[in-house]
Amino acid sequence: MHVHVNAATSADGKLSSRRREQVKISGSDDFARVDEVRAASDAVLVGVGTVLADDPHLTLDDSSLIDARESRGESPHPARVVADSRARTPTDARILDDEATTYVLVSEDAPETRCESLEAAGAAVVVAGEERVSFPAAFDALESHGVERLMVEGGGEVIFSLFAAELVDELTLYVGSMIIGGRDAPTLADGEGFVEEFPRLSLQSVERVDDGVLLTYTC
Ligand SMILES: NC(=O)C1=CN([C@@H]2O[C@H](COP(=O)(O)OP(=O)(O)OC[C@H]3O[C@@H](n4cnc5c(N)ncnc54)[C@H](O)[C@@H]3O)[C@@H](O)[C@H]2O)C=CC1
Numbered sequence: 001m002h003v004h005v006n007a008a009t010s011a012d013g014k015l016s017s018r019r020r021e022q023v024k025i026s027g028s029d030d031f032a033r034v035d036e037v038r039a040a041s042d043a044v045l046v047g048v049g050t051v052l053a054d055d056p057h058l059t060l061d062d063s064s065l066i067d068a069r070e071s072r073g074e075s076p077h078p079a080r081v082v083a084d085s086r087a088r089t090p091t092d093a094r095i096l097d098d099e100a101t102t103y104v105l106v107s108e109d110a111p112e113t114r115c116e117s118l119e120a121a122g123a124a125v126v127v128a129g130e131e132r133v134s135f136p137a138a139f140d141a142l143e144s145h146g147v148e149r150l151m152v153e154g155g156g157e158v159i160f161s162l163f164a165a166e167l168v169d170e171l172t173l174y175v176g177s178m179i180i181g182g183r184d185a186p187t188l189a190d191g192e193g194f195v196e197e198f199p200r201l202s203l204q205s206v207e208r209v210d211d212g213v214l215l216t217y218t219c
């Protein structure tokens with residue numbers, strides 16, 4: 001599976017503010033590029049922290065991208081995936097509507113009743129990991145459902161875990177020309193943090209987009 005992490009940070013490396021409410025960092029050209037990355041993916045993944053904070057939809061906005069997928073024999077939108085160890089995704093979350101398939105990755109610790117509620121709301125629940133979602137096991141399960149190209153949009157906890165598990169193939173990072181600040185504001189990679197053997201990236205390109213910079217790395 002090819003794993004492509006895409007995110008937007010402020011110039012000081014924040015994904016959003018200390019209130020963890022969505023901050024519009026990208027401009028229109030970058031959002032259009034994000035739509036293209038989604039359209040080229042089989043599935044788009046976020047953590048439940050992002051679902052609770054942003055209530056994202058994760059579908060395509062541009063109808064020509066939908067048409068192009070359909071002409072290739074693909075579903076109109078990529079599948080949506082939530083990493084949600086304890087099955088906390090609200091049953092009325094936008095990500096669970098019927099516009100696309102949605103997988104909710106849970107751990108063995110997830111309450112059975114919550115999993116049943118998510119299935120009743122239309123989700124395909126995938127159990128992978130004991131107390132927390134195990135991404136290697138979850139990705140094997142997603143591959144068995146035909147997911148070969150996975151886009152990850154965040155947030156910082158999930159992105160850290162993917163780097164820690166050495167599962168990231170590509171990173172595109174839009175750095176917007178703004179400062180958010182705040183020691184408790186989420187950053188691109190949160191989690192426990194690395195103290196040795198820091199993952200090293202290979203910079204492929206630097207491009208001005210909107211009023212910011214798009215950095216493309218292979219990992
Ligand atoms: N600017 C951008 O591009 C984006 C910004 N965001 C922002 O990020 C923030 C949310 O990020 P976070 O709080 O870090 O939440 P997150 O979206 O990374 O979700 C973290 C949660 O995922 C679950 N999880 C399951 N298995 C896990 C594993 N193996 N490793 C890590 N987490 C696992 C846990 O319940 C954990 O609490 C929001 O403020 C949102 O607005 C989110 C996506 C994109």
Ligand SMILES: Nc1nc(O)c(N)c(N[C@@H]2O[C@H](COP(=O)(O)O)[C@@H](O)[C@H]2O)n1
Binds near residue numbers: 007024025034054
């Ligand atoms: N790429 C990017 N740039 C920004 O400025 C952002 N605030 C985000 N946020 C993420 O975009 C997703 C929202 O998706 P929908 O528009 O609801 O489909 C979600 O993952 C946000 O956290 N991304």
